[in-house]
Amino acid sequence: MSEPTAFAFAFDAESEEKIATILPRYPAGKQASAVIPLLYVVQKQMGRATGSTWVPREAMDVIAARLDMAPIRVYEVATFYLMFNTKPVGRFHLQICGTTPCWLRGSDDVLRACKDAGGLKGYGDSSADGNFTLTEVECLGACVNAPILCVDEDFYEDLDYDRTVALLESLKRGERPPYGSTIGRKTSAPEGGPMVLTGAEN
Ligand code: FES
Missing domain, CATH: 3.40.30.10 (Glutaredoxin)
Structure with a gap:
């Protein structure tokens, strides 16, 4: 999918609500540890706003400013983990x-x-x-x-x-x-149902 041209990113109200629950988990001065949760927040917001769950570079800059860290450190994390899409994806x-x-x-x-x-x-x-x-x-x-x-x-x-x-x-x-x-298996039980520990005597 083609990458949109540069745009301004800001957290929406739902994201801010989530961020307010994330940041207090970390001691003062250690907010950079929240970089992965905030990347998830961005990805979900992009999904709500555009139908494509991805993390634009402009949003990484917003995270860097919010967490008081160098933008390159956010880019490093976002590009290392496969869970973050740094380009637009399909619905x-x-x-x-x-x-x-x-x-x-x-x-x-x-x-x-x-x-x-x-x-x-x-x-x-x-x-x-x-x-x-x-x-x-x-x-x-x-x-x-x-x-x-x-x-x-x-x-x-x-x-x-x-x-x-x-x-x-x-x-x-x-x-x-x-x-x-998709075959109705309960968790990782054998196909057709449990074969051991099936009765009270077990
Ligand atoms: S090999 Fe596919 S889930 Fe482990």
Whole structure:
């Protein structure tokens, strides 16, 4: 997606309310420790305001001023962590885990489904309708229910080609299916339900 031209960024009322709960967590003089929570605040505000959850450089400068730190230190944090998008993304940010357990359990099928249903050419691409941006990520820490597709901050688990297509079609219709296992698995219990510790005698 193309990057908009420079603009002025200011925290909105909802963000200020959140910041008022974040800053008191840190001792006086240590406010710089709030840089990651404030980057999240910016990303969520951009999502509310523009439909694209990302952190523009102008907003990093506003964070630096608020936390009394050099702007370069905010840039360093924002560009180090994958959770922060430093360029605009689609309305839904699709993040496919391609690490070994997800790959063995079918992440290639999830990728194929995202390309087919999302109108995406591959990783790094955004769809022409502005709905989706596709990113490959490393282990999301949910390997027990592999393969995983993270949509913004929600994990969709136990996916295959058809269920991934159905998920993207729902998102396009403006529906947000419940996150978690797409085969009804309870947390990380075996498929079909728990097999041990099932009775009071256990
Ligand atoms: S390998 Fe995909 S969540 Fe761990």
